[in-house]
């Protein structure tokens with residue numbers, strides 16, 4: 489933990505149980521090298537949650553010995569779905585289940601509470617931004633990347649010239665709900681997997697924890713009926729698959745090979761859509777034993793169909809510091825907003 493008198497930005501990662509906060513100086517140094525967590529209270533509704541974010545903000549300043557007057561802007565990320573400006577979906581979401589959250593402007597509320605500009609991204613986009621800047625460093629503003637984060641769902645984002653592609657409605661980079669060619673992923677006779685979003689055969693319907701529980705494990709247990717996971721309740725069994733995979737279990741490796749092939753198919757879409765410099769993979773699936781992690785990333789790469797020109801310059805890498813990626817990613821977004829020049833005038837006037 490390091491103190492400073494220079495201007496800073498603060499990043500707050502809002503999760504289902506905790507907020508994690510970090511501090512970044514305007515010259516690009518993180519002053520916190522670990523999680524700084526406090527309760528998020530999102531289940532108590534918006535008013536309690538905004539106060540909890542303010543406590544997280546005050547707490548990380550106290551910890552780093554900084555004065556509030558040194559803070560130029562704040563970055564905030566939450567799980568989606570939310571708009572590009574931080575309005576929670578009108579349908580609510582897993583973390584924001586209380587009715588008062590529907591259509592709630594969480595970014596605006598925090599900005600009002602703190603009296604500081606607040607920049608918002610969803611958690612997948614924040615992690616993508618951190619992966620991008622962490623990997624490319626000084627070259628980050630001239631590079632592009634795609635990041636796929638495998639968790640309960642499949643999150644991630646697209647970064648172009650160092651900035652997240654948010655989209656008109658804030659829904660760009662929803663990688664989980666991109667359809668992929670199933671012929672490259674499924675076994676003959678395997679049922680078409682379904683996603684909670686209503687699509688069949690999108691990337692999340694294969695490459696997520698939810699997909700293991702509802703699609704992959706039920707199928708693979710018909711092929712391995714004597715497997716010990718057949719005796720476990722489905723939700724618990726799905727979480728146990730990773731441990732089996734690390735130990736080399738055949739059923740688990742089949743499941744993770746399908747997830748890796750699905751990510752390869754998704755990255756093949758990205759290669760033809762935005763042609764990024766880097767392809768990042770993150771989430772629980774890479775927070776594993778090195779042998780398993782390396783095998784998984786190699787399998788993703790093997791199933792990403794790049795043209796020779798692309799293969800010559802593309803890189804594949806893991807998203808580092810997964811637990812800190814959200815707070816660090818939005819701190820970088822806040823820093824970029826502070827540094828950004830005013831937009832140029834339109835080329836064609838009225």
Ligand SMILES: [Zn+2]
Pocket residue numbers: 664665683684685686687690692693
């Ligand atoms: Zn979907």
